[in-house]
Amino acid sequence: MSSLAAKRLHQERVNFKKKRPFGFFARYTTNKDGSQNMMKWRCGVKTEDDGPWKGATVELTMEFSEDYPGRPPKVMLCLIEGKAAFHPNIYPSGAVCLSILNEDKDWRPTLTVTGLLTGIKDLLHNPNPDSPAQEEAFKVYIKEPKHDEWLKKVEQQAEAIKSGKAYEGVE
Template identity: 40%
Template sequence: MASGGIARGRLAEERKSWRKNHPHGFVAKPETLPDGTVNLMIWNCVIPGKEGTDWEGGYYPLTLHFTEDYPSIPPTCKFPVNFFHVNVYDSGTVCLSILGAGWQPSITVRQILIGIQDLLDNPNPNSSAQSRCYQLLTKNMPEYNRRVREQAKRYPSLV
């Protein structure tokens, strides 16, 4: 079987598993093309902010871009451009160890999304992707938290 077949087969299984059982508030589904076909290589997701954190109340859109080399290579995970977080580049790309050097082919879409949700309220200042966020996180935490709460209001629940 070609590597593309492996990627698509794995993603079809992930989709099936997700539909049977996924964490409350999360959304993860492959893109539907204009002709009604499903593109397993791009998933549109939503990550809810954890209760009891400054991220609570926000439902953050995230896109997973898979390649034909998946699961040998992790997907690229992107929030909207200029998403406010220390570990998210201005392009929206998430900087997280399990999506880089810590990647293992056994990591599932579910684990990726839960890992990113955890990253929201537990940023890693040692792997900063945005200098303005880093400066606020390390020098003005009240302002950092205010900006997080402001961002949460920009991503309300769609239901």
């Protein structure tokens, strides 16, 4: 592991634990042998109660490369009942389509885990129709100005998350 990536990730974890940003969690994942994996984090974003996700905590993983912070982490939303979040900017695999996660667009090595989680929270509430990643969700989202059908599907996933059944079987 590069010393720059390790040093930066350690410092980010220390800062995260010290500041404890409201509505987020972020921790190292655990390897099969019980050791901590600082290159892969399990994170959560508590959504707004009055937003489309109705206060659900959407979980995700961030996987960092040896080139971090020169390159952004790979961010994947955890599947909800075996399916990707119904969102125009979430690929069917769960990968997040967000410009700050793209090294050819808006990624900057000064971005932090908290900054990324804030960007993901904003994206969950405010999809970007100019950067679709999931065809069905995109078509449903743009079909009507009030997004009623999209909101209904998102609310169903939010209820699954809040019931505790959404992430069953997820490490």
